[in-house]
Amino acid sequence: MRILIIGGGGFVGRKLAERLAGNGTLRGETIAHLALADLAEPEPVSAPFPVTAHALDIADRPAVDALLASDWDVIYHLAAVVSAQAEADFVAGMRTNFFGTFNILEACRERVHTPVLVYASSVAAYSTDVPQPVADWTATTPQTSYGTQKAVGELLLNDYSRRGFVDGRGARLPTVVVRPGAPNAAASSFFSSIIREPLQGEPAMCPVDVSQEVWLASPRVTVGNLVSLAEIEGEALGGMRTLSLPGMTITVEAMLEALRAVAGENVLGLVDHGRDPKIEEIVRGWSARLEADRALALGLERDEDFERIIRDFMATDMRPPA
Numbered sequence: 001m002r003i004l005i006i007g008g009g010g011f012v013g014r015k016l017a018e019r020l021a022g023n024g025t026l027r028g029e030t031i032a033h034l035a036l037a038d039l040a041e042p043e044p045v046s047a048p049f050p051v052t053a054h055a056l057d058i059a060d061r062p063a064v065d066a067l068l069a070s071d072w073d074v075i076y077h078l079a080a081v082v083s084a085q086a087e088a089d090f091v092a093g094m095r096t097n098f099f100g101t102f103n104i105l106e107a108c109r110e111r112v113h114t115p116v117l118v119y120a121s122s123v124a125a126y127s128t129d130v131p132q133p134v135a136d137w138t139a140t141t142p143q144t145s146y147g148t149q150k151a152v153g154e155l156l157l158n159d160y161s162r163r164g165f166v167d168g169r170g171a172r173l174p175t176v177v178v179r180p181g182a183p184n185a186a187a188s189s190f191f192s193s194i195i196r197e198p199l200q201g202e203p204a205m206c207p208v209d210v211s212q213e214v215w216l217a218s219p220r221v222t223v224g225n226l227v228s229l230a231e232i233e234g235e236a237l238g239g240m241r242t243l244s245l246p247g248m249t250i251t252v253e254a255m256l257e258a259l260r261a262v263a264g265e266n267v268l269g270l271v272d273h274g275r276d277p278k279i280e281e282i283v284r285g286w287s288a289r290l291e292a293d294r295a296l297a298l299g300l301e302r303d304e305d306f307e308r309i310i311r312d313f314m315a316t317d318m319r320p321p322a
């Protein structure tokens, strides 16, 4: 089993690589080689099998062709210019999220060997313009350039799968919280900052009203679901290859209440409240109430308890308070 993770230097890619290293198998086969590709060569993870690291810009078609010329059994496509950045820089978003995705699909099409391709879409493919809760068969009507680029990728994944060029599976990821490390350019970044920074003894800014809802999932459950998506049979997805990963609907207020319950009043005091109209507008346009019946029927998991998500972060990813 040879696996390639594109976007393997990012948050989810790295967690996925660590999970695969721990599992040692995928689709019932021993992993023989894991390759991580990203704009900058990713740090390899330690694993009981060879792990290689590759610098790759997916907008560079010859470079994508060269890396995919070596036949991969499973390819995870997690590379993206994320939401706020794709909104601020339309060309950068199109270049990676649209043309980059197209390049990966085209490179797969030219292979004799049909790979399993797991594609990270986003809840941003949906909007609040449609009846809520959003069901699996609700039309994607994204209200951002990022969401539109992700939704286009979903359609292409369907057609490339129908034609037998890839065995595609797409996952609309909920906002993944708590993200370790530094804030990123996603409009959703603050959902992690308001938990992570206070726990690490640093101040954080909440840029939206606390009544704002979000559809979120933990890194642990998200990565487990990405593994499961590679393991199911592609035919089980029918013509619509992308599904919504299970998440939980929670308000910012309830997130902060869970932070107080886990870490106490002093930690909560590090969260300041302001308003950022740009972030508010983007986040308000994302649906926070979804049904993920298809994923649950396929055995994918869901988080039930936000306090547990905080405790998991403290156990695995938290930097000790400064």
Ligand SMILES: NC(=O)c1ccc[n+]([C@@H]2O[C@H](COP(=O)([O-])OP(=O)(O)OC[C@H]3O[C@@H](n4cnc5c(N)ncnc54)[C@H](O)[C@@H]3O)[C@@H](O)[C@H]2O)c1
Pocket (backbone or CB within 6 Å): 006, 007, 008, 009, 010, 011, 012, 013, 037, 038, 039, 040, 056, 057, 058, 059, 077, 078, 079, 080, 081, 082, 095, 096, 100, 120, 121, 122, 123, 172, 173, 174, 175, 176, 177, 184, 188
């Ligand atoms: N984390 C979330 O909350 C969330 C929610 C919804 C969807 N997603 C999607 O899941 C995937 C992984 O998210 P993440 O949180 O790990 O994001 P991330 O930003 O941490 O990782 C994405 C990686 O893609 C790489 N990348 C960007 N442009 C590239 C290019 N042209 N060529 C090669 N690599 C490039 C970046 O360097 C980065 O390491 C993304 O596709 C994202 O859109 C994530």
